[in-house]
Amino acid sequence: MVQKEYKHSKLFPDLEDIPKDAAIDILEQKVFLSGGELKEWNGPFSKVYSPIYIHSNRESAPKYLGSYPEMNGEAAIKVMHAAKLAYNQGMGEWPTMQVKNRIIHVESFLKAFLHTKPEIVKWLMWEIGKNKGDSEAEFDRTVDYINDTIEALKEQDRNASKLELNSGIYAQVKRGPIGVVLCMGPYNYPLNETFATLIPALIMGNTVIFRPAKFGILLIHPLLQIFKDCFPKGVINVIYGDGKETAGKLMESGGIDVLAFIGSSKIANLLKRQHPSPNRLRSVLGLDAKNPAIVLADADLEIAVNECINGALAFNGQRCTALKILYVQKEILPHFLELFTLKVEQLKAGMPWEKDAYITPLPEPNKPVYLKELIDDAVLKGATILNEGGGVSHQSIFFPTVLFPVNKNMRIYSEEQFGPIVPIVPFDDISEPLNYIVESNYGQQVSLFSNNADTLAKLIDPLINQVCRININTKCQRGPDAFPFNGRKDSAEGTLSVIDALRVFSIRTMVATRDTEQNKQIFTQILEGRKSHFLSTDFLL
Numbered sequence: 310m311v312q313k314e315y316k317h318s319k320l321f322p323d324l325e326d327i328p329k330d331a332a333i334d335i336l337e338q339k340v341f342l343s344g345g346e347l348k349e350w351n352g353p354f355s356k357v358y359s360p361i362y363i364h365s366n367r368e369s370a371p372k373y374l375g376s377y378p379e380m381n382g383e384a385a386i387k388v389m390h391a392a393k394l395a396y397n398q399g400m401g402e403w404p405t406m407q408v409k410n411r412i413i414h415v416e417s418f419l420k421a422f423l424h425t426k427p428e429i430v431k432w433l434m435w436e437i438g439k440n441k442g443d444s445e446a447e448f449d450r451t452v453d454y455i456n457d458t459i460e461a462l463k464e465q466d467r468n469a470s471k472l473e474l475n476s477g478i479y480a481q482v483k484r485g486p487i488g489v490v491l492c493m494g495p496y497n498y499p500l501n502e503t504f505a506t507l508i509p510a511l512i513m514g515n516t517v518i519f520r521p522a523k524f525g526i527l528l529i530h531p532l533l534q535i536f537k538d539c540f541p542k543g544v545i546n547v548i549y550g551d552g553k554e555t556a557g558k559l560m561e562s563g564g565i566d567v568l569a570f571i572g573s574s575k576i577a578n579l580l581k582r583q584h585p586s587p588n589r590l591r592s593v594l595g596l597d598a599k600n601p602a603i604v605l606a607d608a609d610l611e612i613a614v615n616e617c618i619n620g621a622l623a624f625n626g627q628r629c630t631a632l633k634i635l636y637v638q639k640e641i642l643p644h645f646l647e648l649f650t651l652k653v654e655q656l657k658a659g660m661p662w663e664k665d666a667y668i669t670p671l672p673e674p675n676k677p678v679y680l681k682e683l684i685d686d687a688v689l690k691g692a693t694i695l696n697e698g699g700g701v702s703h704q705s706i707f708f709p710t711v712l713f714p715v716n717k718n719m720r721i722y723s724e725e726q727f728g729p730i731v732p733i734v735p736f737d738d739i740s741e742p743l744n745y746i747v748e749s750n751y752g753q754q755v756s757l758f759s760n761n762a763d764t765l766a767k768l769i770d771p772l773i774n775q776v777c778r779i780n781i782n783t784k785c786q787r788g789p790d791a792f793p794f795n796g797r798k799d800s801a802e803g804t805l806s807v808i809d810a811l812r813v814f815s816i817r818t819m820v821a822t823r824d825t826e827q828n829k830q831i832f833t834q835i836l837e838g839r840k841s842h843f844l845s846t847d848f849l850l
């Protein structure tokens with residue numbers, strides 16, 4: 310049982326219990342990045358508290374981590390002007406730079422970025438409570454993503470380094486930037502998912518305004534100087550402050566050309582509606598999801614249980630791809646519930662730096678109250694908490710909670726919990742989970758568990774147009790990043806993957822001419838004289 314290993318009062322550390330390599334200094338961050346300058350902010354600051362409580366004198370309180378500029382709309386608009394100036398209607402140094410030179414800038418950023426790993430991993434642990442292994446994985450995955458993006462862009466450029474002749478027209482077709490991109494990532498992957506849009510947006514020649522997620526803000530601090538040193542001024546700008554105030558004003562101004570946002574559909578809709586010319590706005594959105602697992606009678610029990618635990622509870626269920634509802638067929642139900650509950654009870658709660666800590670502090674201060682409301686509602690309507698320790702919280706730690714049987718009258722049936730609650734719905738007929746998916750507002754992914762090829766094949770075809778990824782005997786997930794990551798309905802707009810991201814942050818654009826001797830001579834002179842960055846058959850290795 311989870312709590313037996315801990316006295317509640319000692320779940321959180323005393324100051325002296327914190328290992329040296331996890332200890333963190335307070336950071337009063339006074340600057341933001343605009344137009345290539347780290348500018349002092351002279352207005353108010355917001356305080357940052359960790360979800361990790363520090364225990365002293367029989368009391369515990371969230372650790373104070375530091376502060377950041379509480380910028381306002383007016384300041385955000387000034388930053389946007391710097392980004393616009395750098396873009397200069399597409400004629401700036403960055404949007405017109407040769408791809409190979411943009412790559413050199415990104416490579417120099419990557420070189421310096423690699424040194425920030427120990428510091429950023431610490432901030433991930435302290436700001437969002439992500440365990441050490443997952444924090445390191447988030448950093449490493451970001452490094453891989455940048456490297457893969459560079460390689461994908463080289464290949465894209467190689468493929469475009471030729472002229473095509475069609476119906477008497479010569480053309481060179483390439484991809485060009487779109488304009489000023491507003492990048493906002495989510496708090497559960499404040500580094501990786503922000504960079505999954507930031508890097509492709511930059512490398513394609515756009516200029517960027519980046520606003521960190523609502524948690525995981527101070528972790529960006531080590532990168533400000535590197536951004537400043539590695540990119541021409543105004544190409545990357547970093548703002549801080551309330552989203553409604555800053556992002557809202559930016560959208561209202563009409564100066565944002567691409568909105569790259571990973572968060573809730575409610576906020577995304579609000580932001581999009583604020584833009585005065587929706588036809589000028591491109592949106593790349595990763596939004597809500599309520600991915601179900603369907604465990605069929607002939608599933609391999611061990612595999613299904615392990616994948617469902619990991620799928621539902623990794624990082625306390627705070628993944629958009631998490632399995633947020635499990636449908637389990639009645640024949641396998643008793644065995645599934647027994648093994649699933651047993652394994653949930655074995656999950657270790659602890660501080661992010663502790664070995665094997667799986668259940669860690671939740672960054673959203675109101676989350677435990679919300680999760681408790683969902684549980685109380687389900688219990689009132691007939692569900693039981695199956696695991697010992699379920700439904701219990703201690704400050705920011707919320708112990709995983711398995712609810713059974715769940716039905717459509719309960720809030721947990723349709724609300725995205727984004728936390729460590731696992732609702733289980735029993736079913737007889739496959740039409741029951743299928744209807745759930747068809748009627749859902751979300752359409753990201755599904756996991757199917759069965760050992761029978763015929764059973765699975767019959768489900769693949771009806772489900773493939775409901776969601777964007779069917780995982781067979783495997784949890785739902787975003788990676789590997791080479792594969793498309795997207796969703797239907799309220800789950801996403803646009804597709805992200807290493808290659809797709811290069812596409813969504815660019816537009817196909819071309820130079821064409823009629824096939825005449827004179828035009829051929831002009832093209833040859835431009836190409837042989839290397840007179841244009843765009844019209845060029847140079848080959849990137």
Ligand code: G3H
Pocket residue numbers: 497498502627628629630785786787788
């Ligand atoms: O929170 C949503 C993330 O995109 C999920 O990514 O499946 O790699 O954890 P992941």
